[in-house]
Amino acid sequence: MKIALLGLGTVGTGLLELIDRNKAYLAKLAQSEIEIAPILVRQINKKRDIIGDYQITDNEEIIFNDPEINLIIELIGGEEPAYTYIKKALQNQISVITANKLIIAKYGKELQQIAVQNKVKLDYEASVGGGIPLFSQIDNYFNSADIKSIYGILNGTTNYILTEMENKQISQAEVLLKAQKLGYAEQDPTSDLDGYDALYKIIILARHCFARYFALNKLSRSGITEVTLQDINIANQLGYKIKLLAKAEIIDDKYYLDIRPTLLKKENPLAQLQGVDNGLLINTFNKGDYFFAGPGAGKYPTALAVFADLKNYFVGNKNLNTKNLIKADLLDINVSEHNYYFNIKLKNTETLLKDLKKEFKNEKIEIRKIVENDLKNDYLQLIILTEKIKYNSLNNLVKIINEKYKNIFIINYLTIEGE
Numbered sequence: 001m002k003i004a005l006l007g008l009g010t011v012g013t014g015l016l017e018l019i020d021r022n023k024a025y026l027a028k029l030a031q032s033e034i035e036i037a038p039i040l041v042r043q044i045n046k047k048r049d050i051i052g053d054y055q056i057t058d059n060e061e062i063i064f065n066d067p068e069i070n071l072i073i074e075l076i077g078g079e080e081p082a083y084t085y086i087k088k089a090l091q092n093q094i095s096v097i098t099a100n101k102l103i104i105a106k107y108g109k110e111l112q113q114i115a116v117q118n119k120v121k122l123d124y125e126a127s128v129g130g131g132i133p134l135f136s137q138i139d140n141y142f143n144s145a146d147i148k149s150i151y152g153i154l155n156g157t158t159n160y161i162l163t164e165m166e167n168k169q170i171s172q173a174e175v176l177l178k179a180q181k182l183g184y185a186e187q188d189p190t191s192d193l194d195g196y197d198a199l200y201k202i203i204i205l206a207r208h209c210f211a212r213y214f215a216l217n218k219l220s221r222s223g224i225t226e227v228t229l230q231d232i233n234i235a236n237q238l239g240y241k242i243k244l245l246a247k248a249e250i251i252d253d254k255y256y257l258d259i260r261p262t263l264l265k266k267e268n269p270l271a272q273l274q275g276v277d278n279g280l281l282i283n284t285f286n287k288g289d290y291f292f293a294g295p296g297a298g299k300y301p302t303a304l305a306v307f308a309d310l311k312n313y314f315v316g317n318k319n320l321n322t323k324n325l326i327k328a329d330l331l332d333i334n335v336s337e338h339n340y341y342f343n344i345k346l347k348n349t350e351t352l353l354k355d356l357k358k359e360f361k362n363e364k365i366e367i368r369k370i371v372e373n374d375l376k377n378d379y380l381q382l383i384i385l386t387e388k389i390k391y392n393s394l395n396n397l398v399k400i401i402n403e404k405y406k407n408i409f410i411i412n413y414l415t416i417e418g419e
């Protein structure tokens, strides 16, 4: 049994340690000795802290020209060359295990078909939820017709940043460096901060939960870069935590997927996830609600999820429920409804305050709660919580205020979930 490892970074190093320590166990499962082919990296001369006697290469031909390789584990990340390598492997009848959510979200349907045609496997437990075994639970336990909605905290980096900002009262920039050092962030951390990483993950989860595929370019997302320490503190005082919430749900037979920083009531189990932890709430029509939680990123939790796929490769798991996917009919985001939190600064005059309230009224936005704080230099801060409003009313309001008023500033607006 010859395995090729592509990538030897945070996850690859953790996996190599696990393979090395469990060689005898794996050999028993495989009923064959396990051999590791030269490991593909980008920088051949980089100093590496790895155990065991393994060869390293920066030449992919060594792997793709080796007819003895049975399985490729892709831990490079990003779109290229990972996509080309995975596709080539499957076309060459080599099974693939990957932790790459971008590839699975964007090309998963196509790659799964190639895998089926070539009678090989494509597994990706580590791509969503880090160390939480999500797909094995979803595929084996739930029935797609019974799932009403899924709500998740699916990005460890941003959850870590939001938690550290609150606990240490520091800015985003200061925490990001730490998240990178801990190996949580993507090579390009804007994927984490701008919500793309979470979007890839909710697309993959929704595919398994609803047996539908979702076109990446049709979906909206926003990240946490605009969330300030002030927003976090105000939300806290009002009984909420701000989280990067990923959700997918069925509304009137249409599918609604979204990634947004959101105010969650403190009692919500997702609001209680600290640091790098991820969680997923599955609401069903008939079986009640389920909550899964655990470490969402990091060397060993993620490597363990890859290792689980490796074990399943030998012992066989159930075929993933994503072979005959129907295209999902998406709900128009403009008709989706939410409660909102606004943080607005304005010149402290009665006229402006009246104007602002009038603009809310014109858009038929009902105010549920308003908190006024006097600021320095004759400014006033208003925290406004609204009743449920449509997304296009929100957009109209923000546009009108930004265009029409020089002395009213919308500092931030965020969704509130679970009112």
Ligand code: NAP
Pocket (backbone or CB within 6 Å): 006, 007, 008, 009, 010, 011, 012, 040, 041, 042, 043, 044, 046, 074, 075, 076, 077, 078, 080, 081, 099, 100, 101, 126, 127, 130, 183, 184, 185, 186, 187, 296, 297, 298, 299, 302
């Ligand atoms: P990483 O630390 O950045 O490691 C990437 C590895 O890939 C490095 O060894 C790098 O080589 C190699 N590489 C990069 N470009 C390459 C190229 N063009 N050709 C050959 N090798 C190349 O990444 P990671 O954190 O381990 O993540 C790997 C994958 O797991 C990604 O898809 C990521 O999204 C996913 N994932 C990560 C986590 C986590 O907590 N880190 C959790 C879940 C999923 P050099 O070492 O020579 O630079």
Ligand code: HSE
Pocket (backbone or CB within 6 Å): 127, 128, 129, 130, 154, 155, 156, 157, 158, 184, 185, 186, 192, 197, 296, 297, 298
């Ligand atoms: N960058 C990702 C995160 C790694 O922070 O969640 C795990 O997929």
